[in-house]
Amino acid sequence: MHIAYVTETYPPELNGVALTVERTVRHLRQHGHQVELIRPRQAGEAALESRTELRTAGCPIPMYPDLRMGLAASGTLKRRFERTRPQIVHIATEGPLGWAALRAAQALRLPVSSDFRTNFHQYSRYYGFGWLSPVVHDYLRRFHNRTQRTFVPTRALRDELTAAGFERLDVVGRGVDTAMFSPGRRSSVLREQWGAGEGPVLLYVGRLAAEKNVALALCAFEAVRLQAPQARMVVVGDGPQRQRLQTEFPHACFVGVQRGEALAEHYASADLFLFPSLSETFGNVTLEALASGLPVVAFDVAAAAEHVEDCDSGQLAPPGDDKAFIAAACSLAWQHEHLAAVRENARAAALRASWKDVLTRFESRLADTVARSAGATAEEAAFAA
Structure with missing residues (x-):
C-alpha cells in the first residue's frame, strides 16, 4: 500500500502517541509499504519535502508549549x-x-482512517475550561465520523464512544516491547542511589501535568510511609507541575525524563507502579510497568481495565475513588516482600500484549479499508454509467 501517515507529534517529542506512531511507521515500512510521513517540523529542524516525508510549519500547543501542532493549508x-x-x-x-x-x-x-488517541475533551476540565468540553467532544465526533474507520485501543473506549455517537470504530489494542521492559533490568546500583534498601520503591512514570492526577500517587506514597518510613517514591517525567509537586512532596525523588534502557531500568528497579490518571485513552506506561514485573495500582479504566487483573497482577480502584486508590497502594506496598506471584502475573499479562499482533492487525485493517473504498468507487462508477 501507499499510505500518507499524518501526525502532529513525532519523536524526539516524548509521549505515548509519538512513540507509538514512530513504531507503526517503522513497521509499515519494514513490511514493504510506501509511507509518506506528514508532520510539523520541530524546533531546530529544517523544512523538508521529499517523497517519504513532509515537514510542515507548526506552533506550540496551548497548555502544552513543549509540544507542537502542525499548520498546513488543505490546498x-x-x-x-x-x-x-x-x-x-x-x-x-x-x-x-x-x-x-x-x-x-x-x-x-x-479513503481516510483515523486514530482516537487522546481525550482532549476531558483535558479542558483540568485547566479551568470545563465549559469547552462539550464543544471539543462535538469537534472530535464530527472529525472522526468523516473517516471510513477510526481505530481505538480498548473495547471500553469503543463502547463509550459508540454511546456518544461515534461511528465505524475498530479496536486494535496496544502492545509493549517485552525485551526492552523486563524484570531482568533491575539495578541494585540504581536502588542504592534512591536509598531504597529493602524497599518498597513506588514508581510513577509520565507527564507531570494536571490531567495526569500525579498528586494522588504522591499522597498514596505519604500514606505508605506511615507504616513503612523506609519507602521511597520515584517520579519519572517532567511537565508544568514538577516544581509545585517537588515543593509539596519533598520526600519523593524526581528524576526527570528517562528514555530507552535507562527508563527500563527505572521500571524494573521499583517494586510497585502507581498510575492515578483518569484521562487516558490507554496509557502505554501501564503495559511497560507490567512487562517490568511491577504490580500496578490504577483506576479501573483504559489499559489497566484491559490488562490488569484485580488482586492478580495489581489492584484496581473504582474510577474517581481516591481513598480506594490510596488503600490499594498501601496494601501492596506494605506486603511488597510477599508479591512474587503478583509480579509473575504482571509479566505474564504483558507477554500477552504483542506489538507484532497489534501492528499486523492495524496493517490488515488499513488494507481492508482500501479494498472497501475501491469496491465502493467501482460500484458508484458502474451506477453512474
Missing part, C-alpha cells in the same frame, strides 16, 4: 496527494494538520 496537501497519489490517508491526531489532511483527502475522494 497544499491536496496538491501533494494529487502528485503522490496515496491509496489511503491515515490521520493519527485531530489537530489543524489532521483536519487539513482530511479535507484534502476527501476533495480527492481518497
Whole structure:
C-alpha cells in the first residue's frame, strides 16, 4: 500500500502517541509499504519535502508549549496527494494538520482512517475550561465520523464512544516491547542511589501535568510511609507541575525524563507502579510497568481495565475513588516482600500484549479499508454509467 501517515507529534517529542506512531511507521515500512510521513517540523529542524516525508510549519500547543501542532493549508496537501497519489490517508491526531489532511483527502475522494488517541475533551476540565468540553467532544465526533474507520485501543473506549455517537470504530489494542521492559533490568546500583534498601520503591512514570492526577500517587506514597518510613517514591517525567509537586512532596525523588534502557531500568528497579490518571485513552506506561514485573495500582479504566487483573497482577480502584486508590497502594506496598506471584502475573499479562499482533492487525485493517473504498468507487462508477 501507499499510505500518507499524518501526525502532529513525532519523536524526539516524548509521549505515548509519538512513540507509538514512530513504531507503526517503522513497521509499515519494514513490511514493504510506501509511507509518506506528514508532520510539523520541530524546533531546530529544517523544512523538508521529499517523497517519504513532509515537514510542515507548526506552533506550540496551548497548555502544552513543549509540544507542537502542525499548520498546513488543505490546498497544499491536496496538491501533494494529487502528485503522490496515496491509496489511503491515515490521520493519527485531530489537530489543524489532521483536519487539513482530511479535507484534502476527501476533495480527492481518497479513503481516510483515523486514530482516537487522546481525550482532549476531558483535558479542558483540568485547566479551568470545563465549559469547552462539550464543544471539543462535538469537534472530535464530527472529525472522526468523516473517516471510513477510526481505530481505538480498548473495547471500553469503543463502547463509550459508540454511546456518544461515534461511528465505524475498530479496536486494535496496544502492545509493549517485552525485551526492552523486563524484570531482568533491575539495578541494585540504581536502588542504592534512591536509598531504597529493602524497599518498597513506588514508581510513577509520565507527564507531570494536571490531567495526569500525579498528586494522588504522591499522597498514596505519604500514606505508605506511615507504616513503612523506609519507602521511597520515584517520579519519572517532567511537565508544568514538577516544581509545585517537588515543593509539596519533598520526600519523593524526581528524576526527570528517562528514555530507552535507562527508563527500563527505572521500571524494573521499583517494586510497585502507581498510575492515578483518569484521562487516558490507554496509557502505554501501564503495559511497560507490567512487562517490568511491577504490580500496578490504577483506576479501573483504559489499559489497566484491559490488562490488569484485580488482586492478580495489581489492584484496581473504582474510577474517581481516591481513598480506594490510596488503600490499594498501601496494601501492596506494605506486603511488597510477599508479591512474587503478583509480579509473575504482571509479566505474564504483558507477554500477552504483542506489538507484532497489534501492528499486523492495524496493517490488515488499513488494507481492508482500501479494498472497501475501491469496491465502493467501482460500484458508484458502474451506477453512474
